[in-house]
Structure formats: structure tokens, C-alpha cells
Amino acid sequence: MAGNRRCFLKSVAGAGALTILGSREESRASGGQDRTEGVGVLVDCTWCVGCRSCEKACNAANTDLPRRPPEVFEDESVFEQKRRMDHGAYTVVNRHQDPDEPGKSSYAKIQCMHCLYPACVSACIVGALTREPNGPVIYDSAKCIGCRYCMAACPFQVPAYEYSDTLTPEVRKCTFCFQTRLSQGEMPACVQSCPMQVMTFGKRTELIRLAREKLRKHPDRYVPHVYGETELGGTAWMYLSGMSFEKLGLPKFGYHPVPGFTEPIQHALFKWFLPPLALYGTLGGIMWFLKSREKRAKAESGEESTHER
């Protein structure tokens, strides 16, 4: 049953790197549509100065977040620690010191990556998380049952939860400003707010072209990789950096989408409901065969059957 699965994973000692053996099967999650055709954002970390304007704009644009006065976003002491997004912030900027080159540092804004093959969407038991055809991964709290499986599934550890809310806790993550701005033809608030134009909003295919152009023109400025172009099947938000992406806190991932591990198992087990029905039939057959053999044996020995069922 589990043996003839299409994708096998082999864990490689030490590195923890994952190498896929066998054919690369497109995730069922794709539904046939070309997911690379949506919108995206290219984040060029080499230009980020850590002004936190994006955090301020995000809080201002997303009125469901706890209101915070603009001054708090001018506090630079937050860079003493690595922060994560939480139920009160969809995006945060961190400063990363290069451990190999003292004095060299880089800022990086983080938020939901809006995966092309989102694990959270695949995991969600009620479809409260969905991926819009043009890219944004959005959340509908009315459907949510609060199981938090999306949080366990997300490889980037993005979704946060309102654990302190008794009655209507929500999963919290960047919305790509889908309902508030994108649907009105505007770019996300953080992108628009950035004084350094760290972020470029546009068609994802165009952004990849732009990123490659930058890498070609300024090979000394960048690590030669577009983070998010292929990671886990690709993400709508992509990064360019002057230091290795792991130093920026962006994990090293293979190209295989995470739902590509579970969905083939699920869909193989439930292909036209044949495997469950086959199991049902087999068990029924065994039961019938043994029961009739019992009856025959009893009839032959002349005993009366007194067993119920």
C-alpha cells in the first residue's frame, strides 16, 4: 500500500538535506492550472535599511491587527533580537549579522511567502485557507475550526494564532493585502511604503526576469540565487540577498512542494474509493467463506448452531 508511492524521501546524514528520488510528480493541488502566472513581490534585501516603514504601513492598512501608534515602529532596539510574525503583526524586519564577516549585516523583511503550492491550504480541514488564482493565500475565519494544522504544516512557520482569544481566535498571517488593496488594483501596503524600493510588485514571471537581470549586472552585490523561485515549488514572494539566505533566516528547502508528499498518499488511498471498497470486499469475502465453512462443519457433525451473529 505505502510501498508503491511515487515519491520517496531519503534523509541525508548531517545536512538534513532532502533529495527526491523517482519522478517529479506535479502535486494534485495544482489542479492543472499554471501557478507561476500569478503576481508576486521581489524583495531585494541589499537595499533594506531597516526603517520599518513596511511594518508601519502593514499595521495601518490591516485594521484587524491590534492598533499600534506610528512611533513604535521607529524603535530600532527591536533589532537586538530576532523577531517572528505573531498575532499582532503580519510582517517584521530583522537585522542579521554575518557570523563569518563581523561588521557585515543585512536587514530582511519577512512575511507569508504565498507559496505556489501552499502546505497550509492543503492541510486545512475546511478550506478556510485558499490560494487565489493570481497568487495570494488568504484565510476565512468564518470557516476555521481552530485546529492549527496549517501552522504545523507551514514549512516557513508563518501562521500565528490568537491563543489568548477565548471565543473567536483567528489564524493570523499576511494577506498580500488581497481584499483591501490588490482587488482595487493597488499594490500591497508594505511595497508602496518602502522608501528604498526594496520590494517590487508585479507578475511573478517578470520578477524572475528582473531578478536574473540584477544578478547578471551586479554579480558582486548578490548571492547568485533567487530565493523562492524554485523552493518548495516556488513562492510568490522572492528574495535577493548579499549574504547567504540561511544567514537571513530563510531555510534551505528542496524544490518539491510539501503537499506533494501527502496528497499522492491520500489520493492513491481514495482513488475512486477503490482501495477502501476492495478492503471491504475482501473482509466480507473472508467472513462469508469462514462462516459457511463453519455451517458446513456443523451440519456434518449434526450439531445445532446456537451462536448468534
Added chain:
Amino acid sequence: MSADERAAPVAKRFFTPGMMVLIGIMLGGVGWGLYRMIFSLASVTHLNDQYPMGLWIGVDVATGVALAAGGFTTSALVYVLRREHFHAVVRPALLTAMLGYTFVGIGLLFDLGRWYNIWHPSMPWMWQGNSVLFEVGMCVMLYLTVLYIEFVPIVCERFMGRVNLPGKLARLNDLVDIVLRLADHVLGKVMFIFIIAGVVLSCLHQSSLGTLMVIAPYKLHPLYWSPMLPLLFLTSAVAVGFPVVILESMLAGRAFDRKPEMRVLTPLAGMAPYLLGIYIAVKIGDMLYRGSYVFLFEGSPASVMLWIEFGLLTIVPFFMFMSRDVRRSPLGLFIAATMYILGVLLNRCTVFFIAYRPPYAERAYVPAIGEFALTIGLVATIVFVYRALVTLLPVLPAHESEA
């Protein structure tokens, strides 16, 4: 059917000193449960954005489902494979499974942030066929229904011809009796449909419970992450079924001053080595194939847990069940069964939160006292209801000295 195979209500005093202690533990659980419902998850649990699933998922749900496997394994053994010799354990195993799954649902209510939406997955417009959790949820819901249906004949047997409702309801006595007789008659004819369905549904969700964490290949430690997780969960659940029945029978025997029914338990334990052997073979094969054995000595929580839950609490009871002397000794059986049950408990906890390594974890997740208290309170409630039902209904084998 001979007299000693017949089940009967237990004729014992219900409120013993032990039961009073049990009720105290239950009340503790109720207190923490109420506290969580009034003051949110954050007020009771140590769950956070790094560790969204904790003790309640690992024990109340995952272990609860695994340990309730005794229900479908015994009904497969007795009704499908027609091993009538084990008839005496079917009803207690069925009751345990029914209570186990009921309390999986109740436990889940405390863990779900929006528990009042628990019905959402059953609504077609919210079905999400890609979600492993959706399949687990649907199968568990259907199986719980099947378990209740399988239990109906036990209720009928007790009350048919003996319906005696209090007060004004007494005039409904005849009607209720007719309903019971009808239910018993119809179910007697079609029960095989539900019995087989119960086995199929169990195989499906026991394995899918393992598939749940396959979606976190970068978070789960390589000693535990594997595309084989569904097979590992299924085989370990099948293997733990009989040990649970054995332990439960011995504990019930102890509670009601009966001798352990070694006549049934010893041959039941005789099957454990085969079932455990399958699980152990799959687990070791998986570690060899994926090369994850290289992490065995790294000293991480996952590797330590593997030695404890697999090395000590799975392989050792496997060898114990192999020994004829152990199988014939009540104490030996008790120890072997308890060890493997603990092994499964720790295995499920390891998969769901101990070997779970979020990339930006600030600190390890250690369950809060309220989480432990609610879990223990739920277990105590299961024991309480179990005792109440075996006192009320013909579940345990009839006992001459009490007749």
C-alpha cells in the same frame, strides 16, 4: 453458547474509595477544562506559534485513537476471522473503543480554538479532499457512529422485556420495548455490514493519522518523518489492540476481584509477537532504507525517544510476548502489555511534538500542568463511565460468584 461465555452486568458496589479518588481527578479535569473554555487556550496551555500541537493532540487524540484499536482488531478477529474462542473480550473491547473515540471528540473540543465549529468538516460545501485531517475527521466520525450501532444490541439485551420507566413515562414501556426488539432484530441481521465497515474505517484513519505529519518533512526529525508514517501508524495501532484488551481485562478483573481470564488472554497475547513483529520490521526497514539510523546516537530528544519508545517499550515487550512463560503469567502479561501501550503513547507524542522541530523555535514545548490535568481528568472519566456501564449493562463475562 456455554454459560461462561455469556456477559452480564457486574454486581458490585459502585462507589468504592478508589472511585472517590477517581471522581476527584475528574473534577480537577473539569476545573481546568472550564478554565480553558472561559479564559482561552493561552491561559491553560503552553502552546505557541512554534508548537501549535501539544499534549492534547498527542495523547487525547492520537494516542486515544491508537489505543482504541482494540475495538476493531478484536471484532475483526472474532467476527471476520471467526475465532469464537475470543468472544469474551469483544464486548469490553467494543466498550473501550466506543468510550475512547467519544473522548477523542470531547478532548478535541478543548483543543480546537473554535470548538463550536467542529461540525464544519461534515458540511459538503466545506469539504476539503486534499486535507489529510479532513479524511481523519470524517473516518473518525463515521467510525464513532458504527461503534454506537455495534453497541445497541448490548443495550437491547439488557432492557428487552425489562423496560421499566419511572413515573408517567411508564406508559411508554411497551413502545420502548417494541423499539428495542425491533432494533435488536434488524441489527442482528445487518450487523456484519457495520462490523466490516468498522474495520475498514479504522484501517483508513489509523493510517491517515500517520499521514498527518508527512506534510512536515522539514520540521519532523528524520528519525520520525517518513512517507511510511501511515503504514507505521496502522501497524503499530493493530499491534497495540490486543495488549490494550489484555491490560483492560486485567484491570477490570482486579477492580472486580476476579481472576485474570488467562484462558483467553494467553492465546490473545500469542498473536502479539506477529503483529508487533510486522510493525518493528517496517520501522527498522524504513530506518535502514532512508538511512535515518545515523541519527540514533546524536543525543537529540528524537533520538532519545526512539531508544525509549521503540527500543525499550516496543522491542522488549515484543520479546516478552514471544516467551511462553510470560504469556502464561498474569504479571508478565500485565508488564508486557503496559510497556507496549506506553511505547505507543510516547511514539504518538514524539511524532506530534517531541520530534517536531520548528525552524524558529525559541524554546522547547513542555506541556503545562493544566494540559496534564485535563488529559488525566479525561482518562479518569473514561474509567468512571466504563465502570458505570459494565455495572449497568452486560459487557463483562458473567461471573458465578456474583450471580
